[in-house]
Amino acid sequence: MSGAQQGLFARLKTDAAEAWRAYTTHAFVRALGDGTLPVEAFRFYLAQDYLFLIQFARAYALAAYKAPTLVEMRQAAAGMNAIFDIELALHVRLVERWGMSEPDLVRTPEAMETIAYSRFVLDAGMRGDLLDLMTGLAPCIIGYGEIGRALAATASGQAAHNPYRDWIAEYAGDAYQQVVGDAEAELDRLAAGSLTEARYPRLLAIFERATRLEADFWQMGLNAVAGG
Amino acid sequence: MSGAQQGLFARLKTDAAEAWRAYTTHAFVRALGDGTLPVEAFRFYLAQDYLFLIQFARAYALAAYKAPTLVEMRQAAAGMNAIFDIELALHVRLVERWGMSEPDLVRTPEAMETIAYSRFVLDAGMRGDLLDLMTGLAPCIIGYGEIGRALAATASGQAAHNPYRDWIAEYAGDAYQQVVGDAEAELDRLAAGSLTEARYPRLLAIFERATRLEADFWQMGLNAVAGG
Amino acid sequence: MSGAQQGLFARLKTDAAEAWRAYTTHAFVRALGDGTLPVEAFRFYLAQDYLFLIQFARAYALAAYKAPTLVEMRQAAAGMNAIFDIELALHVRLVERWGMSEPDLVRTPEAMETIAYSRFVLDAGMRGDLLDLMTGLAPCIIGYGEIGRALAATASGQAAHNPYRDWIAEYAGDAYQQVVGDAEAELDRLAAGSLTEARYPRLLAIFERATRLEADFWQMGLNAVAGG
């Protein structure tokens, strides 16, 4: 695909290739894929991801406030509703299977890594415009889809004995992949409206920083069992 | 009812009695009730109210961003969804009956009165906290319910020949009255959490100003046919 | 001047020519220039302009929060400081000459016109980025400079018997004209960074709306004496 036809996400990913690789092939991700991730690392991650989802819903609310058209307002509202109606419920089910309850989650203090990524994106979005906000969310939304697909394509990622098989299947599944496709398309639509070459480096800085903070989020899970 | 038991809305309404009366018994309201409102005044009002609803949805999105708990986030999301799924559609149906289409509405420029009320509330909410925001929205949410009930209780408000009978019935109806009750209850819940006597005058100032801007919004409808 | 070399402000002014003319040659402006403006109209305007300046300072604070670089943060801070250290003091002196005091001003309720323009710009800026915010402020900052220059170039605008001579001289003066030049330059710098043709219509909509709200602000002064 030529540069001119390349979507914004593909361009950002290419230009932040090292950070993207560190995030999407992090040791935590590889251990999810081969089923060797310590349960405690996953539980810690899952509780923090629940807390992150609440901030993520706030980010979609902010997107609805910022959206310049009704079409984009409705899209942001749909994203927020999906978190409230689907993702939080899925997390609670997953969490219960791992021996925690929703009240446990709500009482869990946010880790620094959770705060860093969520508040960075919220502030980047409030400071800039909707494109800044959605660029900050892209490593999360689109990256999870890429990770899910990659892990689901491996034997161990689908193996019956892999305790993280359901997590992988969720993000590799059609429903989530549709969310990913929508997010890529929205980035392109927003970029068509307001991306200039002079602005691109600032957007890349948001994307790269958010990607690194996602890698830190995985590392947080490993640190939880490493006495870190 | 003693002062101690009085809800926040009742207290605000009492303390801004003159502005409240000017708003809820405005000549535009009385003319809706007896069916004498010129069609052009209503059409102008309806188109502006459609544009206002879009800003109102942004205010609910802001409320979801600002909400300190999941309960309040979900409530704000429900308010936003109600606008997208119910109220905008109702407006489009009403508007079509009066000879306009949704594309006409979207093309209509916002009147100064529409801008003044909507942006005043959005800014008061961003500047302050969720209680400031919901106080600014109260004259709209709760006032329309009071006006609907009052007009529906009159013979002319229900009369088959009153061209505004459906509008009146909508705001007097159980579904909308439930919204009103929820809004009053949320104000009380927020006030229980963060209202002090020292703060009250600032809250009253927001309420009174918003109420006067609602009266200006009715006047805008009359001005549209008065060569104003 | 070719389109390619034309600055953003000049382009916006050309494309909103009718609104710009209605604002900069409003009857209130012409009456300032020939000295026939009723004193009561000017006093009403001046008190509202004082209240507007406070919101204007908030807009500069927002610009400092939103600024993507230290250079732009310092520029926004300088704008805010100029309001606090110079313009508010000038207004108080002017106001005292016309028989009012600062406490009178602070007690004056904001008129709908004051609310509409100030909150429209604040919300446009919070919703979008720094370019949206500065575009909304441009009719005020740059327009006053153009009006000041135009009136100062007339015999009656400089005449000793024109009671509004000092007001005209202030906005025609070198200090204020420097502010105007800086604002035009900053618009161009921001546009170089993030203006696309696809975005331009949205920017023009902000500019045109803000310009019309400025004309409404003049009209407010006339209405104050017309029983309006």
Place this chain on the structure above:
Amino acid sequence: MSGAQQGLFARLKTDAAEAWRAYTTHAFVRALGDGTLPVEAFRFYLAQDYLFLIQFARAYALAAYKAPTLVEMRQAAAGMNAIFDIELALHVRLVERWGMSEPDLVRTPEAMETIAYSRFVLDAGMRGDLLDLMTGLAPCIIGYGEIGRALAATASGQAAHNPYRDWIAEYAGDAYQQVVGDAEAELDRLAAGSLTEARYPRLLAIFERATRLEADFWQMGLNAVAGG
């Protein structure tokens, strides 16, 4: 001192005693005091603190936007000006003495710890009101004053051979201690206006979280030399 007379800061500090102690007596702080802090740890800290100051200036800008009165707007503007006119310049001088230049600083990527604290406070302030914002800034503003005073009261903290003597003297000095006193007084003024017992736990949560993020900020300096 009875609870009724106790200021808000003293109350928060008491209720977050363990976090406060961990922050103000962190190993990094003790090593500053006895002069044993590795130079590389200090240099890393100083560069990040420069980047933090820029976000801190944004927080003061946000405070000016949010301030409910002119008095508080001017106070916030003064805080922002102090960063631009004094603190950034001091940092640059300090940094140059340690072999770095301002361009080096601007190019330094923000560490996760810098992002976490700064964006947490900015978001807490945007989400809530001015009291939420100033509560989030209090551990930084007031804590540095307490640390400076404590270290300056020790022999090693004043010793000619302590390479961090100037840093200590700056925060122990009258000018900075005045800033601390002003910040405590403003917290009390804001609390008098809008603190309720029902709200206090939410405020404490912001304070405690911000205090822990400050301790993480010190730890970041140590990690920089520990291969961490």
